[in-house]
Amino acid sequence: MRVTFPHMGDTWIGVKAMLEYLDVEVLMPPPCTKKTMVLGSEHAPEFACMPLKLNLGNYIEASELGANTIMMTGGCGPCRLGYYAQVQDTILQDLGYSYKMVVLEPPEKHITELFSKIRYITGNNSWWKVIKGIHFGYSKIKMVDELNKKACWARPREINRGDTDRALESAKQKIINVEYTKDLSAVHQEVLEIIDQVPVDKDRDVIKIGIVGEIFTLLEPFINFDIERRLGYMGAEVDRSLNLSEWINDHLFLSINKKMRSCKESRMASPPYLNHNVGGHGQETIGSTVLYARRNFDGVIQLLPFTCMPEIVAQTILPGVSNELSIPVLTLIMDEHSGEAGTVTRLEAFMDLLSRKKQKKEVLA
Amino acid sequence: MHETVGIPRALLFYEYYPFWKTFFDYLGIKTIISPNTNQKILEEGVKNCVDEACLPIKLATGHVMYLASRADYIFVPRIVSLAPREYICPKFMGFPDMVRQCVPSGTRLIDTNINLYRHRGEEYRCYQELGKYFVKNPFKIRTAYQKSVKKQEDYCSLLKKGLFPEQAMKAVDRHNVKNKGYNPGGPVIAVIGHSYNLFDRHISMDLIKVLQKKGVNVVTAENLPEETMRSETSILPKRLFWTLGQKMLGAAFHYMKQPEISGIIYVVSFACGPDSMVGEIIERYIKYENTPFLKLTLDEHTGEAGVITRIEAFLDMVYWKAG
Numbered sequence: 001m002r003v004t005f006p007h008m009g010d011t012w013i014g015v016k017a018m019l020e021y022l023d024v025e026v027l028m029p030p031p032c033t034k035k036t037m038v039l040g041s042e043h044a045p046e047f048a049c050m051p052l053k054l055n056l057g058n059y060i061e062a063s064e065l066g067a068n069t070i071m072m073t074g075g076c077g078p079c080r081l082g083y084y085a086q087v088q089d090t091i092l093q094d095l096g097y098s099y100k101m102v103v104l105e106p107p108e109k110h111i112t113e114l115f116s117k118i119r120y121i122t123g124n125n126s127w128w129k130v131i132k133g134i135h136f137g138y139s140k141i142k143m144v145d146e147l148n149k150k151a152c153w154a155r156p157r158e159i160n161r162g163d164t165d166r167a168l169e170s171a172k173q174k175i176i177n178v179e180y181t182k183d184l185s186a187v188h189q190e191v192l193e194i195i196d197q198v199p200v201d202k203d204r205d206v207i208k209i210g211i212v213g214e215i216f217t218l219l220e221p222f223i224n225f226d227i228e229r230r231l232g233y234m235g236a237e238v239d240r241s242l243n244l245s246e247w248i249n250d251h252l253f254l255s256i257n258k259k260m261r262s263c264k265e266s267r268m269a270s271p272p273y274l275n276h277n278v279g280g281h282g283q284e285t286i287g288s289t290v291l292y293a294r295r296n297f298d299g300v301i302q303l304l305p306f307t308c309m310p311e312i313v314a315q316t317i318l319p320g321v322s323n324e325l326s327i328p329v330l331t332l333i334m335d336e337h338s339g340e341a342g343t344v345t346r347l348e349a350f351m352d353l354l355s356r357k358k359q360k361k362e363v364l365a
Numbered sequence: 366m367h368e369t370v371g372i373p374r375a376l377l378f379y380e381y382y383p384f385w386k387t388f389f390d391y392l393g394i395k396t397i398i399s400p401n402t403n404q405k406i407l408e409e410g411v412k413n414c415v416d417e418a419c420l421p422i423k424l425a426t427g428h429v430m431y432l433a434s435r436a437d438y439i440f441v442p443r444i445v446s447l448a449p450r451e452y453i454c455p456k457f458m459g460f461p462d463m464v465r466q467c468v469p470s471g472t473r474l475i476d477t478n479i480n481l482y483r484h485r486g487e488e489y490r491c492y493q494e495l496g497k498y499f500v501k502n503p504f505k506i507r508t509a510y511q512k513s514v515k516k517q518e519d520y521c522s523l524l525k526k527g528l529f530p531e532q533a534m535k536a537v538d539r540h541n542v543k544n545k546g547y548n549p550g551g552p553v554i555a556v557i558g559h560s561y562n563l564f565d566r567h568i569s570m571d572l573i574k575v576l577q578k579k580g581v582n583v584v585t586a587e588n589l590p591e592e593t594m595r596s597e598t599s600i601l602p603k604r605l606f607w608t609l610g611q612k613m614l615g616a617a618f619h620y621m622k623q624p625e626i627s628g629i630i631y632v633v634s635f636a637c638g639p640d641s642m643v644g645e646i647i648e649r650y651i652k653y654e655n656t657p658f659l660k661l662t663l664d665e666h667t668g669e670a671g672v673i674t675r676i677e678a679f680l681d682m683v684y685w686k687a688g
């Protein structure tokens with residue numbers, strides 16, 4: 001059994017660590033590229049949402065490297081993610097790839113269904129070891145999230161362009177290399193130091209932007225044209241409304257960690273604009289925008305894949321929120337045809353707008 | 366007190382109108398229905414929606430805008446779920462909040478949740494809540510609900526007899542069933558699509574009439590019992606959690622195996638989320654059945670001429686296959 005799973009930003013760092021901790025052989029798809037996109041969109045339904053297409057590209061590329069088992073998450077509606085696996089499976093079969101798909105999702109009938117799927121992947125490991133493996137992977141994800149957050153703060157303030165990203169890369173590599181749980185906390189200290197040592201100008205005036213939207217477009221730099229880094233270089237401190245570690249805490253660990261930011265908070269902030277869950281992260285998109293406005297952010301950017309249903313609901317409602325709370329919002333829709341140049345131009349224009357607005361506010365104050 | 370409730374002729378109108386009408390009637394509330402979709406309604410809808418919204422949502426918005434200046438209330442229920450552990454579409458769940466953005470301020474929207482996700486029995490509670498907008502007496506609401514359920518059953522049984530919503534809505538009140546133009550000896554084609562696409566003549570370009578004029582007998586998913594469609598989809602590797610998708614897939618699976626069905630036309634909205642998945646499954650299964658198949662993707666930019674040409678080519682193939 002050679003297990004692969006789809007890419008979504010830095011997720012692989014944690015998942016790979018967890019599986020290897022349990023002695024499962026992992027074969028990562030190569031990082032997403034144009035080729036992945038082309039492969040995926042060629043074989044996927046035209047109006048499927050982008051994550052489905054990129055996943056499919058990942059599977060095809062990983063199969064060519066020898067992977068034969070796919071591990072992925074599912075769901076039970078209303079969004080399409082819950083049916084990704086079944087559609088991807090028929091497509092892969094038609095194309096002649098022989099894959100076994102293991103879909104981790106809330107079980108149809110009984111919790112034992114989920115257990116037996118985990119067993120299938122983890123083999124003879126004891127449950128205790130499985131739990132330790134999950135903890136090991138999760139710790140890495142938490143560290144990476146923490147680093148990314150610090151990098152978002154440092155980027156617009158760095159003295160030498162590129163220092164932050166160099167530090168971030170070497171710190172991430174250190175996390176990737178950790179093999180034993182006992183080494184985690186030492187490495188944690190080490191990587192924090194690396195990123196904290198980037199020379200910055202603390203007093204520099206920066207624009208603060210919150211990023212909201214669909215999780216895949218938020219987390220996968222290939223699809224969002226590396227938006228965090230770009231905005232950072234344009235002088236913006238970026239806050240991502242949703243991190244993988246928070247998502248896992250909310251959805252898989254049932255919010256065990258009470259101190260972590262939770263989607264409950266943003267969902268509660270979404271009425272009166274959006275009064276019901278609409279699947280995906282639609283309600284979080286509205287709620288987070290409200291929260292950013294309250295925290296005096298300068299602007300919000302919404303990211304979504306073309307045809308994404310929950311985000312189209314949110315997109316319809318956002319202009320009203322933006323008006324009422326006077327926070328500028330830019331919506332960027334990502335699909336296989338979005339061009340990098342066009343996106344950059346729109347980001348630059350948005351940055352201009354935000355800085356003019358900020359200056360005006362300061363003059364008035 | 367003569368307050369009026371506007372009911373948009375859109376979305377689930379074609380499935381539930383007899384129910385809703387009976388309910389409001391019994392409570393003594395006058396209803397106004399928006400007219401058949403016209404250019405004006407379409408334009409209003411397009412203007413008030415983001416480009417990315419699908420055509421049915423744009424049209425529904427247009428219908429709501431039409432009613433905004435004409436009715437005291439507009440009935441835009443938040444339809445979350447119509448069957449246990451199933452949904453319709455995220456856009457149905459957000460629709461009342463979407464239109465709230467564009468209706469003139471002060472417009473009163475009735476956005477009762479209809480949510481049968483846990484249990485079909487929840488329906489009664491939803492309608493109690495709806496009734497409370499207008500009357501205090503829960504017994505009166507209960508009777509209204511019971512009458513509506515009865516009416517809906519009559520309506521559905523007319524559909525099962527082969528009528529289409531428009532005819533059945535008339536027949537259900539007059540009790541004389543007149544069947545649609547049946548052409549003995551003509552080929553039978555199954556036209557499958559969401560009711561708000563098929564039976565809105567503006568969206569579908571009157572597809573059913575066009576086919577009938579060409580001597581084709583048309584059947585749709587509406588003509589099949591729910592149980593048939595549900596049992597057909599049990600061959601799927603995983604239960605489908607979209608009620609409309611379930612219906613489309615069940616109908617397609619059923620009709621593609623019937624020898625008297627000469628072809629299947631599948632009508633979808635441009636960029637429809639659930640149908641991108643459901644359509645893929647239908648297409649992959651239908652390949653093995655060898656039934657002539659045509660997929661029509663519709664949006665506000667679809668040209669009528671192009672659609673007619675494709676239908677004609679499809680019919681040629683159907684006739685050619687029949688020899």
Ligand code: SF4
Binds near residue numbers: 279280307311
């Ligand atoms: S949230 Fe959007 S992108 Fe994700 S499955 Fe749903 S429709 Fe697709």
Ligand code: SF4
Binds near residue numbers: 419421422454456
């Ligand atoms: S099911 Fe499809 S056509 Fe209907 S509202 Fe949802 S996206 Fe639009």
